Amino acid sequence: MNITKSISLFQEAQKLLPGGVDSPVRAFRAVGGQPLFIECGKGPYLFDVDGNRYIDYVLSWGPLITGHAHPNVVKAIQDAAVKGTSYGAPSPLEVDLAKRVMEFMPNIEMIRFVNSGTEATMSALRLARAYTKRDKIIKFDGCYHGHADMLLVQAGSGVITLGLPDSPGVPKDTVKDTLVADFNNLDSVEALFRKYPEQIAAIIVEPVAGNMGVVPPLPGFLEGLRRITEREGAILIFDEVMTGFRVHKGGAQALYQVKPDLTTLGKVIGGGLPVGAYGGKKEIMQMVAPAGPMYQAGTLSGNPLAMSAGIAALDLIQNQGVWDEMEARSRQLDAGIESAAKKAGVPITQTRVGTMRTLFFSETKPIDWNTVKLADKVRFGKFFQKMLENGVYLAPSQFEAGFISIMHDGPVIDATIAAVEQAFKTW
Numbered sequence: 001m002n003i004t005k006s007i008s009l010f011q012e013a014q015k016l017l018p019g020g021v022d023s024p025v026r027a028f029r030a031v032g033g034q035p036l037f038i039e040c041g042k043g044p045y046l047f048d049v050d051g052n053r054y055i056d057y058v059l060s061w062g063p064l065i066t067g068h069a070h071p072n073v074v075k076a077i078q079d080a081a082v083k084g085t086s087y088g089a090p091s092p093l094e095v096d097l098a099k100r101v102m103e104f105m106p107n108i109e110m111i112r113f114v115n116s117g118t119e120a121t122m123s124a125l126r127l128a129r130a131y132t133k134r135d136k137i138i139k140f141d142g143c144y145h146g147h148a149d150m151l152l153v154q155a156g157s158g159v160i161t162l163g164l165p166d167s168p169g170v171p172k173d174t175v176k177d178t179l180v181a182d183f184n185n186l187d188s189v190e191a192l193f194r195k196y197p198e199q200i201a202a203i204i205v206e207p208v209a210g211n212m213g214v215v216p217p218l219p220g221f222l223e224g225l226r227r228i229t230e231r232e233g234a235i236l237i238f239d240e241v242m243t244g245f246r247v248h249k250g251g252a253q254a255l256y257q258v259k260p261d262l263t264t265l266g267k268v269i270g271g272g273l274p275v276g277a278y279g280g281k282k283e284i285m286q287m288v289a290p291a292g293p294m295y296q297a298g299t300l301s302g303n304p305l306a307m308s309a310g311i312a313a314l315d316l317i318q319n320q321g322v323w324d325e326m327e328a329r330s331r332q333l334d335a336g337i338e339s340a341a342k343k344a345g346v347p348i349t350q351t352r353v354g355t356m357r358t359l360f361f362s363e364t365k366p367i368d369w370n371t372v373k374l375a376d377k378v379r380f381g382k383f384f385q386k387m388l389e390n391g392v393y394l395a396p397s398q399f400e401a402g403f404i405s406i407m408h409d410g411p412v413i414d415a416t417i418a419a420v421e422q423a424f425k426t427w
């Protein structure tokens with residue numbers, strides 16, 4: 001594989017951008033080697049600057065459920081661009097996307113668009129604190145909710161991969177109200193409520209954890225969080241920035257039939273442009289300025305290009321048939337990987353919910369960060385490099401989710417399975 005141009009670009013980039021990248025997980029630090037510089041994407045494929053083609057299972061870390069450069073999404077962005085790229089005033093597109101999101105997630109009664117998942121979770125927590133007049137929040141070990149100061153505590157893959165349990169620069173006082181419980185462990189949550197009665201404003205959770213690799217909720221876990229928060233007068237926030245329109249057409253809240261008070265969204269709802277959103281019960285959302293006193297604002301929020309891309313993307317995943325097809329392709333991939341591993345005698349555990357998946361090099365079923373971290377990172381690194389050589393682009397860490405799109409058809413999946421078999425053959 002010739003990556004000469006990527007190598008020289010990376011050398012230059014490292015002089016200009018910290019670590020040569022604009023987001024740490026892109027740097028391939030967990031798997032060795034160096035990042036590839038991308039020339040373009042088309043459907044299920046990424047093309048690097050040296051002309052190599054890869055089947056893409058990263059899909060911009062989740063957003064691209066319609067694949068790269070889907071003609072409908074591209075046209076929506078082009079049509080919007082000629083009408084102006086930002087107004088700083090309301091446009092009909094915001095009303096349109098709001099209605100569509102609510103069709104997918106009827107539990108959301110009002111919504112506020114922002115520009116990233118980080119902004120969404122940060123704002124939702126401010127809102128929960130404003131509403132309950134309490135300061136403390138609970139998050140789970142291994143869950144990531146963006147890089148806001150108060151949330152950079154035991155925060156999943158990106159941070160773990162770098163071996164930073166916390167980040168320097170986060171003041172102690174900022175995280176003193178952030179309590180950490182174990183994913184899939186209701187006792188650890190109960191213990192915190194016992195210790196801090198009437199002080200906990202909210203629980204924020206990835207209903208299917210995706211930022212320590214995919215870890216599904218055990219039966220009863222989400223229901224338990226709902227029961228506990230209701231009893232304690234705390235707000236339940238589902239961070240569906242990744243799971244929203246990934247695990248099910250209606251997100252994890254539809255799949256598991258548990259209704260959170262607030263939901264945060266991002267990734268898929270922007271169709272590949274920068275968007276986030278938070279929404280939920282009207283009574284709570286009415287506290288957001290200017291309807292209420294909880295201040296939150298954004299120069300580019302509700303941006304017409306981003307709204308248009310989001311509308312086009314949601315249009316493309318509107319029909320159940322699309323979801324049935326993605327489920328069939330996912331099963332095909334599950335089975336292919338399972339049988340390749342068996343044949344080669346490689347111990348693996350696959351987790352998958354809808355279009356999110358992780359292949360753990362571990363025999364232990366992952367249920368929380370403690371079980372996740374048993375996976376063999378060195379083996380993953382080798383596997384990652386071989387898959388890259390075989391034309392398949394995986395997330396460059398054992399502790400990440402992989403994604404498919406509506407463009408990952410049968411032959412693309414077959415080609416992926418062949419690459420896996422090839423990688424395991426030389427094991």
Ligand SMILES: *Cc1c(COP(=O)(O)O)cnc(C)c1O
Pocket residue numbers: 115116117118119121144145146147206210211239240241242243266267276
């Ligand atoms: C990606 C992600 C975020 C952060 O979103 P950004 O747009 O990267 O700020 C927050 N929560 C979850 C669950 C995510 O997967």
